[in-house]
Amino acid sequence: MKRLLIAAACAALLTALPAQAADLATTAAALRDKALTDPTAWDVLESLTTEVGARPVGSPAMTRAKDWSVETFKRLGFANVKVESFETSAWSRGAESASVISPWPQPLHILGLGGSSPTPPGGLEAQIAVFSTYADLLAQPVGSLTGKIAVVTQPMTRTQDGSGYGGVNAQRTYGAVEAAKRGAVAYLVRSLSTDDTRLPHTGGAAPAGIPSAALSTVDAELLDRMAARGKPVKVRLEMASSFNPKAQAWNISGEIVGREKPDEVLVIGGHLDSWDVGTGAVDDAAGVAIMTGAAKVIAGLPKGPRRTIRVVMFGSEEQGGSGTAYAAAHKDEIGKVVLVGESDSGAGAIWSADLPKGSRATPQMVAFAKAVAPLKVIISRTDGRSGGADVGPMVRLGAPVVDLRQDASRYFDLHHSQDDTLDKVDPKALAQNVAVWTAFLYTVADSDIDFRKLATEAK
Amino acid sequence: MKRLLIAAACAALLTALPAQAADLATTAAALRDKALTDPTAWDVLESLTTEVGARPVGSPAMTRAKDWSVETFKRLGFANVKVESFETSAWSRGAESASVISPWPQPLHILGLGGSSPTPPGGLEAQIAVFSTYADLLAQPVGSLTGKIAVVTQPMTRTQDGSGYGGVNAQRTYGAVEAAKRGAVAYLVRSLSTDDTRLPHTGGAAPAGIPSAALSTVDAELLDRMAARGKPVKVRLEMASSFNPKAQAWNISGEIVGREKPDEVLVIGGHLDSWDVGTGAVDDAAGVAIMTGAAKVIAGLPKGPRRTIRVVMFGSEEQGGSGTAYAAAHKDEIGKVVLVGESDSGAGAIWSADLPKGSRATPQMVAFAKAVAPLKVIISRTDGRSGGADVGPMVRLGAPVVDLRQDASRYFDLHHSQDDTLDKVDPKALAQNVAVWTAFLYTVADSDIDFRKLATEAK
Secondary structure (H helix, E strand, O other), X not given: OHHHHHHHHHHHHHHHOOHHHHHHHHHHHHHHHHHHHOOHHHXXXXXXXXXXXXXXXXXXXXXXXXXXXXXXXXXXXXXXXXXXXXXXXXXXXXXXXXXXXXXXXXXXXEEEOEOOOOOOOOOEEEEEXXXXXXXXXXXXXXXXXXXXXXXXXXXXOOOOXXXXXXXXXXXXXXXXXXXXXXXXXEEEEEOOXXXXXXXXXXXXXXXXXXXXXXXXXXXXXXXXXXXXXXXXOEEEEEEEEEEEEEEEEEEEEEEXXXXXXXXXXXXXXXXXXXXXXXXXXXXXXXXXXXXXXXXHHHHOOOOOOOEEEEEEEEOOOOXXXXXXXXXXXXHHHHHHEEEEEEOOXXXXXXXXXXXXXXXXXXHHHHHHHHHHHHHOOEEOOOOOOOOOOOOHHHHHOOOOEOEEEEOOOOHHHHOXXXXXXXXXXXXXXXXXXXXXXXXXXXXXXXXXXXHHHHHHHHO | OHHHHHHHHHHHHHXXXXXXXXXXXXXXXXXXXXXXXXXXXXHHHHHHHHHOOOOOOOOHHHHHHHHHHHHXXXXXXXXXXXXXXXXXXXXXXXXXXXXXXEOOOEEEOEEEOEOOOOOOOOOEEEEEEEEOOHHHHHOOOOXXXXXXXXXXXXXXXXXXXXXXXXXXXXXXXXXXXXXXXXXXXXXXXXXOOOOOOOOOOOOEOOXXXXXXXXXOXXXXXXXXXXXXXXXXOEEEEEEEEEEEEEEEXXXXXXXXXXXXXXXXXXXXXXXXXXXXXXXXXXXXXXXXXXHHHHXXXXXXXXXXXXXXXXXXXXXXXXXXXXXXXXXXXXXXXXXXXXXXXXXXXXXXXXXXXEOOOOOOOXXXXXXXXXXXXXXOOEEOOOOOOOOOOOOHHHHHOOOOEOEEEEOOOOHXXXXXXXXXXXXXXXXXXXXXXXXXXXXXXXXXXXXXXXXXXXXXXXX
């Protein structure tokens, strides 16, 4: 019975596709299969992580990454390779150390948060106040933490859709501000991590005027156990950092130029910069590699797509600025931007597609859905919304957006830590990403689908 | 059919047990169940890792560990608590760093091996020669590595019985000696690790007169990829360390005194010292906790065992010396040592028992086998042999030995690394260890089984 229903559904799908869409579906399926074995994405990912490594904005490595980027686009045959310069702020880590000094001396493994203040030279020593939830910290009256190091040890939930990160993000981003308001001299937070290694996970934090750092999950639990013993625990912290309010940064792009409507552009990308630990493999060399690989597969067609596909390697996602800079520089062409999309959730397989508003039932999107069903991608009931930090500003200017959602189950084991390295990437899952983006981009770039119109009609 | 066979086998087992052994079996089973919920082992493990942490021989932390040990034995009601002092050599880590300096500058994550020489002050820089197997290094002619840093990147196999460690141990222990023979100025080896974190795993190495360090598995793979690119790769290494040939160390013991034959002694233990990274949770606070917990459960009987159970916390396993010192100090009582045993493979469940030679078919050991079958322990066809580094010297003096083999599948993810911490221990597996040791120790301590006689008869 079940089989009959599926067969009927398939038949309905096939017969429902008009001629242009049927062509799209056939080519999309062929490109999908080509993408599954195309080596470009892996090669790009391996090259960036091996030959450049970590590339925080404002660092010499970031300058090397920019050069690598230009070279890579040219080597792969992209047209109109452009380096667009902008200024942004850059926080840089100095030497950092932490330890319990009494009653049970032990080292603590920390990473300063981007935006943290340094400690006074020579460090600081203070008693800790441990809160097992962020809500507990927020419940403290102003002044109650005077002279203390506030510590929040709330753990993160592992989820497929990455929502566990949103659930605890505030404790990293705003915890230091809240602790400082209450008189704390420093702030330590359990890493936003789903793993149990002793490597802390860094990330951005709102400036609070006090030093703030992430503890490894192991060290957060150690402080939990010490706190439970009821004696005052004293911690020593020494952190250096520097801050450049006007660091130079770059958005680098390359194009597969449309054969019929070159001025209609799909703007897609990932970010080139990374935190200073790890090699930024899943965050976000993977995104850069997936998008570059997908565009390259489409470029390999004997007859290129009608519209232009532009891949952007954004130059300052982690510390902010590249999305805003890109949107500002391209606001005049925004009406010609057919679609924006971003890959910035690692290298886990895509499991769900949030398509642009009102487009789900179009022959083109039905063709896409058909091409990626064998790759285990479902079409969600939710419309594409933000795209991500780098394309978000273009979305706010009116660009249509797709969100292809990746399985984030393991992403936060690695994210912003020394463990963000090439060996963690599953080549099969990476190839699946390339295949899904290839099918999607081709379906949009070689058709005349108008997402703006569809969105207006859907209102 | 299968069920019938099992039922028949069980019936045969039960009817085969004479009266004394049947009593042993009943009490062993009751103790086993008590041990499964007894909190002692976990409490000991948590206390040592939280209140002391890492405790390398020769360090202030090791002195604190010795005091903790005495206090713990006394608090738990052990009799004849003894601190036996001895001297041994102690290598201590100083500041360490490594990086690729050309053609692709990147930091490398290393841990010096115990016994390594320091680099000259200011460090050293040299081209690397990468070998993907240890055999490749050994195949190089003398003089061929002059001025180079030799690197061996052979990976380790994950195994249940821990044999993957033996398979690659030589590359850590003797690699630097072999590299130095061939002219190398330093030696880097892929960590003996089954995990993929960026934390290196340290360990002992034979003195080679050159600096030697373990690379994280991630960094070993990074060097593999750089080497594959065919350009000369230059690495910078800076390592400090100190060496004390006469460090003070201690073996600490406590007893459950036998009610009938107090001079007949079961000597069991784990080691109190650890490497300087992590908190020595699975290596070997777990062993200390398991043995202390098992003896404590037996001490809780209304009528204690006939023979004495002595738990020893050995004071220098990682850098050597505690086993030899203990055997030397106790050689005169060796004839009265009924059995020795050691727990030093982490906190994975015991899955197989290598019993003392010739004892498998005795009513006492059949009683033991029966008590632990529900805990998924099989009796192996192999006799107990070495016991481990700390009881081994007593075995060589003639003491009978048991090897209760733990599942080592995850042990080498953690071993000798910063990741060796309490949160990695599964409380259920820890309790299973305590239950199996409790059943075994009771069966031996409350019987008159004579392993020496059985071994002689078995010849």
